[in-house]
Amino acid sequence: MKARYSIFSLARNALNYHQDWRQAWRSPEPKSEYDVVIVGGGGHGLATAYYLAKEHGITNVAVVEKGWLGGGNTGRNTTIVRSNYLWDESAAIYEHSLKLWEGLSQELNFNVMFSQRGIMNLAHNQHELRELHRRINAIRLNGIDSEILNVEQIKAFCPILNCSPTARHPVLGASLQRRGGTARHDAVAWGYARGADSRGVDIIQNCEVTGFRISNGRVQGIETTKGYIGAKKVACVTAGHSGVMAGLAGFRLPIESHPLQALVSEPVKPVLDTVVMSPAVHVYVSQSDKGELVLGAGIDAYNSYAQTGSPLVVEHQLNALVELFPIFSRLRVLRQWAGIVDTCPDASPIIGKMPVEGLYFNCGWGTGGFKATPGSGWVMAYTVAQDRPHPLNAPFGLERFTSGYLIDEHGAAGVAH
Ligand code: FAD
Numbered sequence: 001m002k003a004r005y006s007i008f009s010l011a012r013n014a015l016n017y018h019q020d021w022r023q024a025w026r027s028p029e030p031k032s033e034y035d036v037v038i039v040g041g042g043g044h045g046l047a048t049a050y051y052l053a054k055e056h057g058i059t060n061v062a063v064v065e066k067g068w069l070g071g072g073n074t075g076r077n078t079t080i081v082r083s084n085y086l087w088d089e090s091a092a093i094y095e096h097s098l099k100l101w102e103g104l105s106q107e108l109n110f111n112v113m114f115s116q117r118g119i120m121n122l123a124h125n126q127h128e129l130r131e132l133h134r135r136i137n138a139i140r141l142n143g144i145d146s147e148i149l150n151v152e153q154i155k156a157f158c159p160i161l162n163c164s165p166t167a168r169h170p171v172l173g174a175s176l177q178r179r180g181g182t183a184r185h186d187a188v189a190w191g192y193a194r195g196a197d198s199r200g201v202d203i204i205q206n207c208e209v210t211g212f213r214i215s216n217g218r219v220q221g222i223e224t225t226k227g228y229i230g231a232k233k234v235a236c237v238t239a240g241h242s243g244v245m246a247g248l249a250g251f252r253l254p255i256e257s258h259p260l261q262a263l264v265s266e267p268v269k270p271v272l273d274t275v276v277m278s279p280a281v282h283v284y285v286s287q288s289d290k291g292e293l294v295l296g297a298g299i300d301a302y303n304s305y306a307q308t309g310s311p312l313v314v315e316h317q318l319n320a321l322v323e324l325f326p327i328f329s330r331l332r333v334l335r336q337w338a339g340i341v342d343t344c345p346d347a348s349p350i351i352g353k354m355p356v357e358g359l360y361f362n363c364g365w366g367t368g369g370f371k372a373t374p375g376s377g378w379v380m381a382y383t384v385a386q387d388r389p390h391p392l393n394a395p396f397g398l399e400r401f402t403s404g405y406l407i408d409e410h411g412a413a414g415v416a417h
């Protein structure tokens, strides 16, 4: 009965040209003041709004986005989700996030297409293999699933991968996190937006924040292209532009902004049912539900805010892809793009209070924050609501850059930077 209803509903919607569809969220004019304003309508900002409303009962909240929801890194990333990080602090926060992913479609009543197809990290030399073993041991000690595959097991798991011993960089082994995988990036933003809106959060798009009003060391509100909006608390979740926003608030962050490029191929029939990452040959690749191969590069070497690709990086990605998967040698590129990632010196994020009272930042996720979206929003909501970090994000405060307690996760990033 349910299936028949779905077919009729699909046919009806296909024929009515999307007319009379209910809006998934409202587009209200901003109020003069909110309890909390969240700057940035990416996945992390929207998740923060959702959990503020749901977990803390704080609903007098606005999310202010300069463009459209998910138009930043959320809609530009290669959607890899995993929790196989080296240090205990990272393992805890990324695993918390992965557990939230596992129930997210049900939680939001919105299909975020989370697919636990496994994620394999390849080792191409003895040093990498030893390093993978060390990491797997650390990851397993934290109770997170991870295993080592030998070449025969890799061939069985991913038959189209070139495992020839005569390859330029032969595959010697791999780590596998079976609970890792991919999700539909836009859907994550839309699901959180819908959930937040239904709890009373105002989502305000096409509204750029141009300044902060601060008096006596405390934030009073934000200047925007739609006028001044008062706020008791402001949470800045503006990946790619966190340094700019900190500058507007009068302080500096240990952050550098770089483009990170990605591309997709023309769609083909299902041929790759897992995610493969190779830090040495340097490419990461999965196949989307539409059939496109989704692949990415290392960060561009220079600082920039330009969200465009460049032929050299595209060429490197394709060389690496074909080296690992000769079967793709005649596949054509469909489109390519870049996002701007904020990187910290230790490749870990900054989540917490800032030198201005009532101002909180969540940034520095670099090349790896998509996987953290639910967990990041969850801890950020706690931090803003309680005016103190949750134990999960306490190690990721700004003060670690003066205390020296850095959490170096360059090796876990899997993306060169
Ligand atoms: P965003 O989605 O960028 O949201 C920030 C928002 O702030 C933007 O929408 C922006 O418009 C808005 N904003 C900025 N300034 C202002 C302002 N002044 N006023 C109002 N709004 C403003 N991570 C993974 O875990 N797995 C991956 O496979 C992966 N692949 C990636 C591939 C690429 C090519 C890129 C670029 C990134 C990748 N990442 C990956 C990283 C990941 O995309 C980000 O860490 C994550 O999406 C950050 O989410 P966010 O919500 O914080 O940021």
Ligand code: PYC
Residues within 6 Å of the ligand: 078, 080, 081, 082, 284, 296, 367, 368, 369, 413, 414, 415
């Ligand atoms: O963090 O897993 C990751 C990732 C893969 C590609 C870009 N980031």
